[in-house]
Amino acid sequence: MRKILVFLLLALLLIPTLSSASEEELKSDIEALKKQVEELKMSSGKAEWPSWLKLNGDLRTRIDSLKGKVHDHTLALPRGTYYNGMPLFYFNAASSINGYDAKNDPIFTNRFRLGIVVNPVENVYATAKLAAYKVWGHQTETPVQGAYFADRANGTFDGSVTHVPEDNILRVDQADFTILKILGKPIWFSVGRRPSTGGVPTHYRRNEEKVGTGGVQGILVDYAFDGTSLGVAPEISGLPGAYAKVCYGKGYDSGFKNLQGNSIKDVTMVGLDIVAIETDALRVEVETNKAFNIFDNMPDAGVRTNLGDIVQYGTTVSGKVANLNLFASAGLSKTEPNNNMFTYGIDNDNDGAPEMTAGAGLLYDAVKEDHSGWAVYVGGRYDVEKTRTKIGAEYNHGSKYWIAFTPAADDMWTSKLGTRGDVYEVYVIQSLNRKPIAKRGQVFFRLGYQYYDFKHTGSNNWVGAPREIAKLTTNDFANGNAQMFQPIDKAYDIYLTLEVVF
Numbered sequence: 001m002r003k004i005l006v007f008l009l010l011a012l013l014l015i016p017t018l019s020s021a022s023e024e025e026l027k028s029d030i031e032a033l034k035k036q037v038e039e040l041k042m043s044s045g046k047a048e049w050p051s052w053l054k055l056n057g058d059l060r061t062r063i064d065s066l067k068g069k070v071h072d073h074t075l076a077l078p079r080g081t082y083y084n085g086m087p088l089f090y091f092n093a094a095s096s097i098n099g100y101d102a103k104n105d106p107i108f109t110n111r112f113r114l115g116i117v118v119n120p121v122e123n124v125y126a127t128a129k130l131a132a133y134k135v136w137g138h139q140t141e142t143p144v145q146g147a148y149f150a151d152r153a154n155g156t157f158d159g160s161v162t163h164v165p166e167d168n169i170l171r172v173d174q175a176d177f178t179i180l181k182i183l184g185k186p187i188w189f190s191v192g193r194r195p196s197t198g199g200v201p202t203h204y205r206r207n208e209e210k211v212g213t214g215g216v217q218g219i220l221v222d223y224a225f226d227g228t229s230l231g232v233a234p235e236i237s238g239l240p241g242a243y244a245k246v247c248y249g250k251g252y253d254s255g256f257k258n259l260q261g262n263s264i265k266d267v268t269m270v271g272l273d274i275v276a277i278e279t280d281a282l283r284v285e286v287e288t289n290k291a292f293n294i295f296d297n298m299p300d301a302g303v304r305t306n307l308g309d310i311v312q313y314g315t316t317v318s319g320k321v322a323n324l325n326l327f328a329s330a331g332l333s334k335t336e337p338n339n340n341m342f343t344y345g346i347d348n349d350n351d352g353a354p355e356m357t358a359g360a361g362l363l364y365d366a367v368k369e370d371h372s373g374w375a376v377y378v379g380g381r382y383d384v385e386k387t388r389t390k391i392g393a394e395y396n397h398g399s400k401y402w403i404a405f406t407p408a409a410d411d412m413w414t415s416k417l418g419t420r421g422d423v424y425e426v427y428v429i430q431s432l433n434r435k436p437i438a439k440r441g442q443v444f445f446r447l448g449y450q451y452y453d454f455k456h457t458g459s460n461n462w463v464g465a466p467r468e469i470a471k472l473t474t475n476d477f478a479n480g481n482a483q484m485f486q487p488i489d490k491a492y493d494i495y496l497t498l499e500v501v502f
Contacts, residue, residue: 068491074476096474108136129174131162149414150461151407163408201327222406225249241278308337337362360464373402390429418460
C-alpha cells in the first residue's frame with residue numbers, strides 16, 4: 001500500500017510540470033523527486049545503509065572490588081604550595097605511615113564508545129571513535145585516583161583520557177585518516193589521533209577484535225597518541241600478512257619558547273614496528289621505539305623540565321591451536337637520563353619556606369645512571385564454542401627498572417603491564433545465546449580476578465629510583481627512602497562486566 005501511495009504522489013507532483021517545464025527544469029525536478037522517494041524509503045525502513053559509512057560501538061557496565069595492602073613507609077607530604085617554582089613537601093609525625101588496608105568496594109562504572117568509519121573517496125578512510133567513561137555517582141576521576149600509582153594518582157591526562165573513568169562527557173578517543181595504495185603500491189599513510197591503545201595481545205582478555213595495522217604491542221605502549229605512520233605490506237612468499245611501518249607521535253607540546261623563559265622541549269616518540277607473519281595460526285611482531293625528552297610530570301599537570309630519553313624493544317608471538325589461543329610477549333626498556341631532575345623543597349617546620357631541596361631524575365635519585373629493565377607477559381584463552389564460553393589465564397612480571405608507556409590500560413589499580421613485580425589474572429567470558437542482528441552484535445558477561453604482587457616502588461613511574469618495598473620502614477627520611485606515593489605491597493581486583501557490542 002505504501003508503494004502505491006508513493007507512485008501516486010509522484011504522478012500528482014509531475015502533472016503541473018509536464019506542460020510548461022523545460023527539459024533542464026524537468027530533469028532537476030525528477031532528481032528532487034528521486035531524493036524524496038529515497039527519504040520515504042528510509043522512513044519505511046527499507047533503504048540500504050550507505051556503503052561509504054559504517055558505525056560500531058559498545059556499552060559496558062563494570063563492577064570492581066578493589067582491595068590492597070599498603071606497606072610501612074615514610075611519606076613526603078605535599079603542602080600544595082610552591083616556593084620559587086618548586087612544589088613543597090614536609091615531614092612530621094604524620095609522615096611515618098604504618099601499613100594499612102586500602103579498598104574501594106564496590107565501585108561501579110559505565111563506558112560508552114561509538115566508532116565511525118567513512119570511505120569518502122577510493123582508498124581513503126577516515127576513522128573516529130568517541131568515548132565517555134564515568135564512575136557511578138561522580139563526575140570526576142577522584143574515586144579511582146588514590147595516592148598509590150603515578151598513572152592514576154595524577155588524574156586523567158592526554159595519554160589516558162577516555163580510558164580511565166572520569167565523567168559522562170563524550171570525548172574524541174581516535175580521529176585519523178588513512179590513504180591506501182600510494183603510487184599504486186601496497187603502501188599506506190595514516191595521521192591523526194592514533195589507535196595506539198588496546199594492542200596485541202591485550203585484546204584476548206577484553207574479548208575484542210585485534211587492532212589493525214595501526215596498533216602497537218600492549219606490553220610496550222598503551223597510550224593515546226597524536227601522530228602519524230607510514231607502512232608497507234609487501235607480498236613475500238612464505239610470510240603471509242607481513243607488513244612494516246614507521247611511526248611518529250607527540251606526547252607533549254611545550255608551547256611558545258619566548259614566554260617566561262620557557263626552555264622545555266616537546267616530548268616525541270619514533271618507532272619501527274614489523275609484523276613478520278600474520279595468519280590465523282601464527283602472528284609474530286617485533287618493535288622498537290624511542291621517546292625523546294620525557295617530561296617530569298604528566299603533560300596536563302604542569303611540566304617543568306625534561307628528564308631524558310627512554311628506548312623500548314619488544315616482541316609478541318601469538319597463535320591458535322584448535323580452540324586454544326596462546327601468546328607470549330617480552331619487553332626491554334633502557335633509560336638515557338640527562339642532568340635535569342624533578343626538584344622539590346623540603347619544609348620540615350611547615351613554615352612555608354624550604355630548609356633544603358631534593359630531586360629525582362629519570363629512574364635515579366642522587367647519582368645519574370642508565371638503567372635497563374625487562375618484562376614478560378604470557379597467557380592463553382580457551383574458547384568453548386558449544387556453550388559460547390571463553391576461559392583465560394595470564395601472568396606478567398616486570399623487573400626493578402622496567403618502564404612501560406601504558407597509562408591507558410584497562411586496569412583499575414594501575415596498568416598491570418607496567419608493574420614492577422608479578423600480576424596474575426584469570427577470567428571467564430560468557431556470551432548470551434542470542435542471534436546477532438547487528439554485524440558485530442553480541443552481549444556477554446566477563447568475570448575476572450587480578451592479583452598484584454609488587455616487589456619495587458614506582459610501577460608505571462619513571463621519576464626517581466625504585467626501592468624494594470619489603471625493606472621500607474616508617475623512619476626512612478634520613479636514608480633517602482621517603483616515598484611520594486604510598487607503596488602498595490599486594491592488591492586484588494574482582495571485577496564483573498556486562499557488555500553490549502554492535
